[in-house]
Amino acid sequence: MPEKEKQEENSGHPLEDAPEHVQLAVDLIMLFESNNINTDTAIKALEIVQSDLINKQKKAQP
Template sequence: MSTPLEQAPTHVKLAVDLIMLLEEHDLPAEEVMAALEIVRSDFQKKLNNQQKT
């Protein structure tokens, strides 16, 4: 029998994994949000470059 997470889309599974990783390190929320903004910006640039080709 599978769990709902096993049936979830890949991006949801990734989000859950990232949340667990960040919570394990007990980091301040402000630091996490600042880091996630950098990650989001980097991946947005990658996505934009992929769409241009």
Template sequence: MTEKTSPLDNAPEDIKLAVDLIYLLESNEIAPEIALSALAMVKKDLEEKLKNKS
């Protein structure tokens, strides 16, 4: 039995995560403006974590 492979199997981790996030947002029918607002909050939080790490 052969396993099917996807082009994403060899993609960088950030690409895989982006695809997963897009799928999650679209499958839950999240409005783009809500998604962008939430992503801005996530970005700010992650940037703070990076700043505190260094």
């Protein structure tokens, strides 16, 4: 199948084939925007989430 046809085939749902972390990022952005979350507040919240996940990851490693 030519490349152009592949692009047209996937253009209806571009996130469907995106990596899971990209899909999650888009979902989070949409959540923040749909709830009118201030950018600084969102960043601070994401920093807390990142720190928590890193700590959990470190504890899970042998």
